[in-house]
Amino acid sequence: MDTGKYIEQNKDRILTDLNSLLSQKSVSPEGEGISECVNLISNLCLNYGFDACEIVETEGHPGIVAEKVLDEDAPTVAFFGHYDVQSVKEDNWNGNPFNPVVKDENGKRIFARGAGDNKGQFFAHLCAVDFLKENLGVNVILLLEGEEEKGSPHLSQILEHEPLDQTDVVVCADGGMEMDDMPVVELGCRGMLYTHLKVKTGEKNLHSGEFGGLSRNAGFEISQILASLKDDTGTVKIDGFYENVREPSEKDLESVREIEKRTRFNPEKSDEFGKGEGLEKKFLYPQLNIAGIESGFGGKGAETIIPSEAEASIGVRMVPDQSSTEIMEKMEKHIESVIS
Amino acid sequence: MDTGKYIEQNKDRILTDLNSLLSQKSVSPEGEGISECVNLISNLCLNYGFDACEIVETEGHPGIVAEKVLDEDAPTVAFFGHYDVQSVKEDNWNGNPFNPVVKDENGKRIFARGAGDNKGQFFAHLCAVDFLKENLGVNVILLLEGEEEKGSPHLSQILEHEPLDQTDVVVCADGGMEMDDMPVVELGCRGMLYTHLKVKTGEKNLHSGEFGGLSRNAGFEISQILASLKDDTGTVKIDGFYENVREPSEKDLESVREIEKRTRFNPEKSDEFGKGEGLEKKFLYPQLNIAGIESGFGGKGAETIIPSEAEASIGVRMVPDQSSTEIMEKMEKHIESVIS
Numbered sequence: 001m002d003t004g005k006y007i008e009q010n011k012d013r014i015l016t017d018l019n020s021l022l023s024q025k026s027v028s029p030e031g032e033g034i035s036e037c038v039n040l041i042s043n044l045c046l047n048y049g050f051d052a053c054e055i056v057e058t059e060g061h062p063g064i065v066a067e068k069v070l071d072e073d074a075p076t077v078a079f080f081g082h083y084d085v086q087s088v089k090e091d092n093w094n095g096n097p098f099n100p101v102v103k104d105e106n107g108k109r110i111f112a113r114g115a116g117d118n119k120g121q122f123f124a125h126l127c128a129v130d131f132l133k134e135n136l137g138v139n140v141i142l143l144l145e146g147e148e149e150k151g152s153p154h155l156s157q158i159l160e161h162e163p164l165d166q167t168d169v170v171v172c173a174d175g176g177m178e179m180d181d182m183p184v185v186e187l188g189c190r191g192m193l194y195t196h197l198k199v200k201t202g203e204k205n206l207h208s209g210e211f212g213g214l215s216r217n218a219g220f221e222i223s224q225i226l227a228s229l230k231d232d233t234g235t236v237k238i239d240g241f242y243e244n245v246r247e248p249s250e251k252d253l254e255s256v257r258e259i260e261k262r263t264r265f266n267p268e269k270s271d272e273f274g275k276g277e278g279l280e281k282k283f284l285y286p287q288l289n290i291a292g293i294e295s296g297f298g299g300k301g302a303e304t305i306i307p308s309e310a311e312a313s314i315g316v317r318m319v320p321d322q323s324s325t326e327i328m329e330k331m332e333k334h335i336e337s338v339i340s
Numbered sequence: 341m342d343t344g345k346y347i348e349q350n351k352d353r354i355l356t357d358l359n360s361l362l363s364q365k366s367v368s369p370e371g372e373g374i375s376e377c378v379n380l381i382s383n384l385c386l387n388y389g390f391d392a393c394e395i396v397e398t399e400g401h402p403g404i405v406a407e408k409v410l411d412e413d414a415p416t417v418a419f420f421g422h423y424d425v426q427s428v429k430e431d432n433w434n435g436n437p438f439n440p441v442v443k444d445e446n447g448k449r450i451f452a453r454g455a456g457d458n459k460g461q462f463f464a465h466l467c468a469v470d471f472l473k474e475n476l477g478v479n480v481i482l483l484l485e486g487e488e489e490k491g492s493p494h495l496s497q498i499l500e501h502e503p504l505d506q507t508d509v510v511v512c513a514d515g516g517m518e519m520d521d522m523p524v525v526e527l528g529c530r531g532m533l534y535t536h537l538k539v540k541t542g543e544k545n546l547h548s549g550e551f552g553g554l555s556r557n558a559g560f561e562i563s564q565i566l567a568s569l570k571d572d573t574g575t576v577k578i579d580g581f582y583e584n585v586r587e588p589s590e591k592d593l594e595s596v597r598e599i600e601k602r603t604r605f606n607p608e609k610s611d612e613f614g615k616g617e618g619l620e621k622k623f624l625y626p627q628l629n630i631a632g633i634e635s636g637f638g639g640k641g642a643e644t645i646i647p648s649e650a651e652a653s654i655g656v657r658m659v660p661d662q663s664s665t666e667i668m669e670k671m672e673k674h675i676e677s678v679i680s
Contacts, residue, residue, distance in 0.1 A: 029641060151642060176550060190549070194642045208655050209530070210516065212627035213574060213614055219630040219652070220570060226563035234553060274553055281553035289548040290559040290636070291645050297632030297653055301369065302491060302534040304655055305631050312559070313637055315548055315644055 006131045014127060017044060021119050022100040022112035028084035028149035034061050037083055038146070042066075045142065048126040049133055056161045061146030063158035068129055068140045078141040078167040081122040081174050082148030085114035106180060118148070121173045141167060148174070151194075178263040190286070191318040193327050197225065197335070202308035205296065215306055219295035221339070222310035226290055228338045229314075234274035236288045238334040242275060244321040248284045256280050286327075287317045346471045354467060357384055361459050362440040362452035368424035368489035374401050377423055378486070382406075385482065388466035389473055396501045401486030403498030408469055408480045418481040418507040421462040421514050422488030425454035446520060458488070461513045481507060488514070491534075518603040530626070531658040533667050537565065537675070542648035545636065555646055559635035561679070562650035566630055568678045569654075574614035576628045578674040582615060584661040588624045596620050626667075627657045 007014070024040050025033030038055055045053040045066035056063040061084060088097050093113075095101065100112035110120070125142055143162065145155050164170055177184050201216035230236050248256075256279050259265070265279055276285040291314065296307025316327055347354070364380050365373030378395055385393040385406035393406040401424060428437050433453075435441065440452035450460070465482055483502065485495050504510060517524050541556035570576050588596075596619050599605070605619055616625040631654065636647030656667055 176547075192549075192644075194644075208627070208629040208631065209532075209657060210622070212629050212657055213616070213621035213625065214619075217630055219633050220566060223563040223566035223630070223633070224572075226560060227567035230560060232564075276553070279554075282550070285553065287548070287552035289552045289644075289646055290557055290563070291548065291643055292636035292638050292647060293559050293563070293633050293650065294635075294638040295633040296630070298634040298651070302653065302655070303631055304532075304534075304629075306629055307632060310633065311638070313642065315642070317549060317552055 001131075003131065010127075010130075017047075018110070018120070018123050019100055021123055022110070022115055023098050025098055026084050026114070026146065027087055028061070028147060029087050031061065034084070034146055038062055038064060041083055041144065044123075044126055048130040050126075050129060050140075050142065054162075056158050058154035058157040060150075060154040063146065063155075063162070064142070064144040065158070065162045066142040068136065070134065070136055070139055072139075074137065074139050075168040076139040076141060076166060078143055078164050078170045079122065079125045080143050080145075080170055080172045081118045081125075082145045083119065083122070084146045084149050085117070085119075086149045088113055118174045125173065178259060182262065188320075191322070191324065193316040193318060193324040194291075195314050195328070195331075197222065197312045197314055199225070199295075199310040200308065205305040205308050208304045208306050211306055217306050218310040219307045222293065222295060222312055225335055225338050226293065226312055228334070229288055229290075230274070236274065236286070238288075238327075238330050240330050241286070241288075241327070244323075244326065245275070245286060245319055246321045248276075248280065252284055253280070256283055259283075284319060286319050286322055289315045289317070291315055341471075343471065350467075350470075357387075358450070358460070358463050359440050361463055362450070362455055363438050365438055366424050366454070366486065367427055368401070368487060369427050371401065374424070374486055378402055378404060381423055381484065384463075384466055388470040390466075390469060390480075390482065394502075396498050398494035398497040400490075400494040403486065403495075403502070404482070404484040405498070405502045406482040408476065410474065410476055410479055412479075414477065414479050415508040416479040416481060416506060418483055418504050418510045419462065419465045420483050420485075420510055420512045421458045421465075422485045423459065423462070424486045424489050425457070425459075426489045428453055458514045465513065518599060522602065528660075531662070531664065533656040533658060533664040534631075535654050535668070535671075537562065537652045537654055539565070539635075539650045540648065545645040545648050548644045548646050551646055557646050558650035559647045562633065562635060562652055565675055565678050566633065566652055568674070569628055569630075570614070576614065576626070578628075578667075578670050580670050581626070581628075581667070584663075584666065585615070585626060585659055586661045588616075588620065592624055593620070596623055599623075624659060626659050626662055629655045629657070631655050 021040065021044065024037045026037035027033060041064055042053045042055060045064075050066040050068045053064065053066040056065055064083065090097075097113035100110050100115065102108055102110055114120075122142065122144060125140075129136065129140055141164070143158070143164070145152060145158055147153055147155070175184070175186055175189070199218045199222045201218040201221060206215050228237060236242070260279050274281065274285070274287075281287065290312060293310070293312045295310030296305055297303035316331075318324065318327060361380065361384065364377045366377035367373065381404055382393045382395060385404075390406040390408045393404065396403040396405055404423065430437075437453035440450050440455065442448055442450055454460075462482065462484060465480075469476065469480055481504070483498070483504070485492060485498055487493055487495070515524070515526055515529070539558045539562045541558040541561060546555050568577060576582070600619050614621065614625070614627075621627065630652055633650070633652045635650030636645055637643035654671075656671075658664065658667060
């Protein structure tokens, strides 16, 4: 049987099952619907041909490990993904995000919280096992965690229980596609350092008429720090930030140019500059990003306060030979030099 | 009868009336309790010896104009204040802010929303009229508006209806005291320009892994602009900002030194510098203040977004010979030079 025939014959069942998976809440930060989602996936795994499915308890949300073992001597492929989804801001949705909707936007697409991250992806693996059945040719492990959207704090506990050292390949099936019609195999990804910068200049907000010019302003000071992190061309100004960045090989650069061509990358729409040209920035160089800033009064009216606190979220994408300890130390040193 | 005796004889009545005034909501932004408060004040004015009290309708909250005319030829003093209060964040109060509480903190004090801004102040004028009665020696107008906490958008409508051009003195009885035991007569106050700066770099937030280094970041750009407004010593860097600032006279400087002495001003606690020494900053020089910043993600977790929007609230306190038009133009010019 070919794929087309399998899909045709099983379309209704597949859509019904995907629909129930997407309808089931599994919101990471609030922990909503977690156990119901775990049970649902466990049943789906068995229905789609896995031999066994274990729920691995952790100090956080449980992990799921489903296995299909054809032959002890065959190679083993582990697919890694997650069943949890991010919190929902209802305002950002046209309807209930746990009520999947099919829309025709450049072909049919299903819209629901988690459809593209990561329920749709691992459900495809279930379908693949169901389709290939005894013709898989490999043993398959499906490993799902339930806290990816919270930074995977207990993933290590799942891996202690189910070590992957007997597997030959681990495929992390969580990521984007450059183009709708072009499947992507990523051969690596950058690391991430995510941190919060907090500036506190006093115990409480002060009145700007009474204390303006006489007191420090946390909003102004955090602006000074954040503005100092990069120059106008997007180059990070933290001392030694690019020190350990590995020089791209000819092959690396060729691959990037190839991706640029195939994805119709538009350099005109590339606004910041910094290290690297075009998509090199994204694939081969580290980046520093300010994800958010909060200080003092944020409403529409007019509060005459001098804010005593300010906070910013900063994320750094790191490349091989950089480490989070190294970058964190350099960033701290930089901030100390700015405020002193 | 002297003041002490009047207070002694009328204490219970005064406290009961002040209590009902403070218990009555009159929240400006939500418009809560406005008409009830207006009626209450109108009755109080008549009970405390005013001849008449008119409620002046506007397109917003009404104004109140109470009059006591002793003699057409006597001078007329107008007291200007407001009966509205700011919104309440319950978290910032130990109990219901409309349930006045008496506490012993350096002498007895009444705590309630509006007690110090501005109900306590204008209620004192009612008591003064009640105490002095026919011995006032002047005609009195009490003019209260109900939108001071919203920037007085319809004050002009009250003044069209009740022009103050026949009054000899207008006393604005809304302000602070430098010391608890030292009454203050202010001979002027600085002007205020309050504005919102919005930076928009795109239609929506982008993913920092996908677009980091390739797209502008509104949070970073607003930080650059805000950081550029002042130098490390607190001096405003907007070109020509201090151009029209009137040179303080010997008398001005003497007064400031005198206030510093009497208020035990502590220069050690003065953190920023800029123009002027000590309290000169507050009384004689303009100040620029960042009241708040908001951009992107403000929570505790980790969102990997590049914010497409950022907003800041900026307030400028201006001194004689500066104008809001002039300062706004200079600030706009400055911002344009930073972003270009």
